[in-house]
Amino acid sequence: MQIIANNEVEKTILERHSVRAFSSKPISDKLIRDMVNKAARAPSGTNTQPWKVYVVQGQVKQQITDKVIEAAHQLYLGLKSKSDFKAPYSYYPATWFEPYLSRRRENGAKMYQILDIAKGNRSAMHLQQLRNFKFFDAPVGLFFTTHQDLTDGAKMAVAMLMQNIMLIAKAQGLDTCPQASCNTYHEIIMPILNAKQDERFLCGMSLG
Numbered sequence: 659m660q661i662i663a664n665n666e667v668e669k670t671i672l673e674r675h676s677v678r679a680f681s682s683k684p685i686s687d688k689l690i691r692d693m694v695n696k697a698a699r700a701p702s703g704t705n706t707q708p709w710k711v712y713v714v715q716g717q718v719k720q721q722i723t724d725k726v727i728e729a730a731h732q733l734y735l736g737l738k739s740k741s742d743f744k745a746p747y748s749y750y751p752a753t754w755f756e757p758y759l760s761r762r763r764e765n766g767a768k769m770y771q772i773l774d775i776a777k778g779n780r781s782a783m784h785l786q787q788l789r790n791f792k793f794f795d796a797p798v799g800l801f802f803t804t805h806q807d808l809t810d811g812a813k814m815a816v817a818m819l820m821q822n823i824m825l826i827a828k829a830q831g832l833d834t835c836p837q838a839s840c841n842t843y844h845e846i847i848m849p850i851l852n853a854k855q856d857e858r859f860l861c862g863m864s865l866g
Protein backbone atom coordinates (compact mmCIF):
# COMPACT_ATOMS: atom_id res chain seq x y z
CA MET A 659 0.00 0.00 0.00
CA GLN A 660 1.36 3.39 -0.98
CA ILE A 661 1.24 5.90 1.86
CA ILE A 662 0.96 9.53 0.83
CA ALA A 663 1.90 12.43 3.10
CA ASN A 664 -0.84 15.05 3.30
CA ASN A 665 1.20 17.69 5.10
CA GLU A 666 4.69 18.54 6.38
CA VAL A 667 4.30 16.66 9.66
CA GLU A 668 3.25 13.49 7.88
CA LYS A 669 6.06 13.97 5.35
CA THR A 670 8.63 14.20 8.14
CA ILE A 671 7.20 11.13 9.88
CA LEU A 672 7.32 9.14 6.65
CA GLU A 673 10.84 10.28 5.79
CA ARG A 674 12.42 9.51 9.17
CA HIS A 675 14.28 6.27 9.39
CA SER A 676 17.13 4.90 11.46
CA VAL A 677 20.39 5.82 9.79
CA ARG A 678 23.52 3.73 10.38
CA ALA A 679 26.06 5.64 8.27
CA PHE A 680 26.61 9.33 8.96
CA SER A 681 28.95 11.98 7.67
CA SER A 682 31.08 13.58 10.38
CA LYS A 683 29.87 17.10 9.50
CA PRO A 684 29.52 18.92 12.85
CA ILE A 685 26.25 20.36 14.13
CA SER A 686 26.34 23.69 15.96
CA ASP A 687 25.67 23.76 19.70
CA LYS A 688 23.00 26.39 19.03
CA LEU A 689 21.08 24.07 16.71
CA ILE A 690 21.34 21.09 19.07
CA ARG A 691 20.13 23.19 22.02
CA ASP A 692 17.25 24.58 19.95
CA MET A 693 16.22 21.07 18.83
CA VAL A 694 16.31 19.64 22.35
CA ASN A 695 14.42 22.61 23.83
CA LYS A 696 11.67 22.23 21.25
CA ALA A 697 11.58 18.45 21.68
CA ALA A 698 11.06 19.01 25.41
CA ARG A 699 7.58 20.28 24.61
CA ALA A 700 6.71 16.57 24.55
CA PRO A 701 3.80 15.62 26.80
CA SER A 702 4.48 13.96 30.15
CA GLY A 703 2.11 12.71 32.84
CA THR A 704 1.11 15.64 35.09
CA ASN A 705 3.79 17.65 33.27
CA THR A 706 6.58 16.00 35.27
CA GLN A 707 9.07 16.31 32.38
CA PRO A 708 11.01 13.30 33.69
CA TRP A 709 13.95 13.54 31.32
CA LYS A 710 17.57 14.52 31.14
CA VAL A 711 19.36 14.75 27.80
CA TYR A 712 23.14 14.51 27.55
CA VAL A 713 24.83 15.68 24.36
CA VAL A 714 28.32 14.33 23.61
CA GLN A 715 30.73 15.34 20.88
CA GLY A 716 34.48 15.35 20.30
CA GLN A 717 36.68 13.97 23.06
CA VAL A 718 33.90 12.91 25.44
CA LYS A 719 32.13 11.03 22.65
CA GLN A 720 35.43 9.37 21.72
CA GLN A 721 36.04 8.38 25.34
CA ILE A 722 32.64 6.65 25.45
CA THR A 723 33.37 4.93 22.12
CA ASP A 724 36.76 3.66 23.31
CA LYS A 725 35.58 2.40 26.69
CA VAL A 726 32.39 0.77 25.43
CA ILE A 727 34.09 -0.89 22.48
CA GLU A 728 36.75 -2.28 24.81
CA ALA A 729 34.02 -3.73 27.06
CA ALA A 730 31.95 -5.07 24.14
CA HIS A 731 35.05 -6.71 22.75
CA GLN A 732 35.87 -8.36 26.06
CA LEU A 733 32.33 -9.69 26.15
CA TYR A 734 32.65 -11.02 22.60
CA LEU A 735 35.95 -12.75 23.42
CA GLY A 736 34.45 -14.32 26.54
CA LEU A 737 36.83 -12.39 28.82
CA LYS A 738 33.76 -10.91 30.48
CA SER A 739 30.32 -12.40 30.92
CA LYS A 740 26.85 -10.94 30.39
CA SER A 741 26.43 -10.69 34.15
CA ASP A 742 29.30 -8.17 34.20
CA PHE A 743 27.16 -5.75 32.17
CA LYS A 744 23.70 -5.51 33.64
CA ALA A 745 21.25 -3.37 31.65
CA PRO A 746 19.34 -0.72 33.65
CA TYR A 747 16.01 -2.29 32.66
CA SER A 748 14.81 -5.06 30.34
CA TYR A 749 14.31 -3.46 26.97
CA TYR A 750 13.53 -6.86 25.42
CA PRO A 751 11.80 -9.95 26.85
CA ALA A 752 14.02 -12.79 28.08
CA THR A 753 12.28 -15.17 25.66
CA TRP A 754 10.99 -14.05 22.27
CA PHE A 755 7.61 -15.14 20.91
CA GLU A 756 5.50 -14.60 17.81
CA PRO A 757 4.83 -12.42 15.92
CA TYR A 758 7.75 -10.39 17.32
CA LEU A 759 10.31 -13.15 16.91
CA SER A 760 9.70 -13.34 13.15
CA ARG A 761 9.72 -9.56 12.73
CA ARG A 762 12.97 -9.32 14.63
CA ARG A 763 14.55 -12.08 12.55
CA GLU A 764 13.40 -10.46 9.32
CA ASN A 765 14.81 -7.10 10.42
CA GLY A 766 18.21 -8.62 11.27
CA ALA A 767 18.35 -10.77 8.14
CA LYS A 768 17.58 -7.82 5.85
CA MET A 769 20.07 -5.55 7.56
CA TYR A 770 22.91 -8.08 7.33
CA GLN A 771 21.94 -8.86 3.72
CA ILE A 772 22.28 -5.17 2.80
CA LEU A 773 25.64 -5.12 4.57
CA ASP A 774 26.66 -8.31 2.74
CA ILE A 775 27.27 -10.13 6.02
CA ALA A 776 26.51 -13.85 5.74
CA LYS A 777 24.31 -15.55 8.34
CA GLY A 778 26.53 -17.00 11.03
CA ASN A 779 29.50 -14.73 10.29
CA ARG A 780 29.86 -13.93 13.95
CA SER A 781 32.91 -11.69 13.73
CA ALA A 782 31.44 -9.51 10.96
CA MET A 783 28.19 -9.20 12.94
CA HIS A 784 30.18 -8.26 16.01
CA LEU A 785 32.06 -5.54 14.09
CA GLN A 786 28.76 -4.17 12.80
CA GLN A 787 27.38 -4.19 16.36
CA LEU A 788 30.42 -2.18 17.48
CA ARG A 789 29.46 0.52 14.95
CA ASN A 790 26.67 1.41 17.39
CA PHE A 791 29.28 2.56 19.85
CA LYS A 792 31.01 4.71 17.23
CA PHE A 793 27.63 6.35 16.81
CA PHE A 794 27.80 5.14 13.20
CA ASP A 795 30.37 7.96 12.69
CA ALA A 796 27.80 10.66 13.55
CA PRO A 797 29.23 13.85 15.06
CA VAL A 798 26.80 13.83 18.00
CA GLY A 799 25.70 11.25 20.53
CA LEU A 800 22.67 11.75 22.77
CA PHE A 801 21.84 9.92 25.97
CA PHE A 802 18.52 9.97 27.77
CA THR A 803 18.07 9.35 31.48
CA THR A 804 15.28 9.65 34.01
CA HIS A 805 15.11 9.46 37.82
CA GLN A 806 15.66 5.91 39.05
CA ASP A 807 12.57 6.01 41.30
CA LEU A 808 10.21 6.94 38.47
CA THR A 809 8.20 4.18 36.81
CA ASP A 810 7.07 3.12 33.33
CA GLY A 811 5.26 6.43 32.70
CA ALA A 812 8.62 8.20 32.67
CA LYS A 813 9.86 5.88 29.93
CA MET A 814 6.79 6.75 27.85
CA ALA A 815 7.46 10.46 28.26
CA VAL A 816 11.14 10.11 27.39
CA ALA A 817 10.20 8.06 24.33
CA MET A 818 8.00 10.95 23.17
CA LEU A 819 10.84 13.40 23.70
CA MET A 820 13.09 11.10 21.68
CA GLN A 821 10.59 10.89 18.85
CA ASN A 822 10.32 14.69 18.83
CA ILE A 823 14.10 14.94 18.53
CA MET A 824 14.11 12.45 15.65
CA LEU A 825 11.37 14.33 13.79
CA ILE A 826 12.83 17.79 14.41
CA ALA A 827 16.21 16.49 13.21
CA LYS A 828 14.63 15.05 10.07
CA ALA A 829 12.86 18.34 9.35
CA GLN A 830 16.27 20.05 9.69
CA GLY A 831 17.83 17.71 7.11
CA LEU A 832 19.52 15.63 9.80
CA ASP A 833 19.16 11.97 10.71
CA THR A 834 19.15 9.84 13.83
CA CYS A 835 19.38 6.29 15.12
CA PRO A 836 17.90 5.47 18.54
CA GLN A 837 20.20 2.99 20.32
CA ALA A 838 19.14 0.66 23.09
CA SER A 839 22.37 -1.25 22.42
CA CYS A 840 24.11 1.31 24.64
CA ASN A 841 22.00 0.25 27.62
CA THR A 842 24.20 -2.76 28.37
CA TYR A 843 27.11 -0.40 28.98
CA HIS A 844 25.35 2.24 31.06
CA GLU A 845 27.68 1.70 34.01
CA ILE A 846 30.56 2.78 31.77
CA ILE A 847 28.71 5.66 30.10
CA MET A 848 27.00 7.28 33.11
CA PRO A 849 30.20 8.29 34.98
CA ILE A 850 31.63 9.81 31.77
CA LEU A 851 28.44 11.88 31.50
CA ASN A 852 28.83 12.91 35.15
CA ALA A 853 25.28 11.66 35.67
CA LYS A 854 24.00 11.55 39.24
CA GLN A 855 23.68 8.31 41.21
CA ASP A 856 19.87 8.63 41.23
CA GLU A 857 19.55 8.71 37.45
CA ARG A 858 18.51 5.75 35.35
CA PHE A 859 19.94 5.37 31.86
CA LEU A 860 17.19 4.82 29.27
CA CYS A 861 18.63 4.99 25.76
CA GLY A 862 21.25 6.42 23.43
CA MET A 863 20.92 8.04 20.01
CA SER A 864 23.17 9.03 17.13
CA LEU A 865 22.53 12.39 15.47
CA GLY A 866 24.13 13.74 12.34
Ligand SMILES: Cc1cc2nc3c(=O)[nH]c(=O)nc-3n(C[C@H](O)[C@H](O)[C@H](O)COP(=O)(O)O)c2cc1C
Binds near residue numbers: 674678790837839840
Ligand atom coordinates in the same frame (compact mmCIF):
# COMPACT_ATOMS: atom_id res chain seq x y z
C1 LIG B 1 14.19 2.55 21.54
C2 LIG B 1 14.86 2.03 20.30
C3 LIG B 1 16.12 1.46 20.39
C4 LIG B 1 16.79 1.06 19.23
N1 LIG B 1 18.07 0.57 19.34
C5 LIG B 1 18.80 0.35 18.22
C6 LIG B 1 20.18 0.03 18.31
O1 LIG B 1 20.75 -0.10 19.39
N2 LIG B 1 20.88 -0.10 17.17
C7 LIG B 1 20.30 0.04 15.93
O2 LIG B 1 21.00 -0.09 14.93
N3 LIG B 1 18.98 0.33 15.81
C8 LIG B 1 18.23 0.52 16.92
N4 LIG B 1 16.90 0.88 16.82
C9 LIG B 1 16.33 1.12 15.49
C10 LIG B 1 15.32 0.06 15.09
O3 LIG B 1 15.99 -1.07 14.61
C11 LIG B 1 14.43 0.71 14.00
O4 LIG B 1 13.70 1.75 14.58
C12 LIG B 1 13.46 -0.28 13.38
O5 LIG B 1 14.12 -1.31 12.71
C13 LIG B 1 12.51 0.43 12.40
O6 LIG B 1 13.27 1.10 11.39
P1 LIG B 1 13.20 2.67 11.18
O7 LIG B 1 13.56 3.35 12.47
O8 LIG B 1 14.20 2.94 10.08
O9 LIG B 1 11.80 3.01 10.80
C14 LIG B 1 16.18 1.20 17.97
C15 LIG B 1 14.88 1.73 17.91
C16 LIG B 1 14.24 2.13 19.05
C17 LIG B 1 12.85 2.73 18.95
